[in-house]
Amino acid sequence: QVQLVESGGGSAQTGGSLTLSCVASGDTSASYCLAWFRQTPGKEREGVAAISRKGTANYANSASGRFTISQDNAKDTLYLQMNGLKPEDTAQYYCATGELRGSGDRCYLFRQMYKFWGRGTQVTVSS
Numbered sequence: 001q002v003q004l005v006e007s008g009g010g011s012a013q014t015g016g017s018l019t020l021s022c023v024a025s026g027d028t029s030a031s032y033c034l035a036w037f038r039q040t041p042g043k044e045r046e047g048v049a050a051i052s053r054k055g056t057a058n059y060a061n062s063a064s065g066r067f068t069i070s071q072d073n074a075k076d077t078l079y080l081q082m083n084g085l086k087p088e089d090t091a092q093y094y095c096a097t098g099e100l101r102g103s104g105d106r107c108y109l110f111r112q113m114y115k116f117w118g119r120g121t122q123v124t125v126s127s
Helices: none
Strands: 002-007 010-013 018-026 033-039 046-052 057-059 067-072 077-082 091-098 121-126
Touching (some): 018 033, 018 091, 018 121, 033 077, 046 067, 046 077, 057 067
Parallel strands (some): 010 121
Antiparallel strands (some): 002 018, 033 046, 033 091, 067 077
16 A cells, blocks of 8 residues: 655765665555664674654664664655764665554554565665
């Protein structure tokens, strides 16, 4: 019902910046939580950042202070601004949407809480 398309991935040097975008289409009315996850070969997909429709953001410890998640509700677009990139940020980045939220309008970084997923965009950070 919801289609997600990521863009903005690429290569960067350590300390550099990239901004990822995710455009949603279809019926997004029930998609309250929006999030970015990432995955490297041989590892589980892990949450990076999430945001509610009202703007409450939640970050993984690895992203806090370096990454900023934001949205443009009118355009159904999600963004992830990544600054101070490190080699360990190298991964395939996925955007996702879900219907559930936690207490205090918090959107949690659990895979099971997200129903629709994009196909991903690659981010590679060289040391």
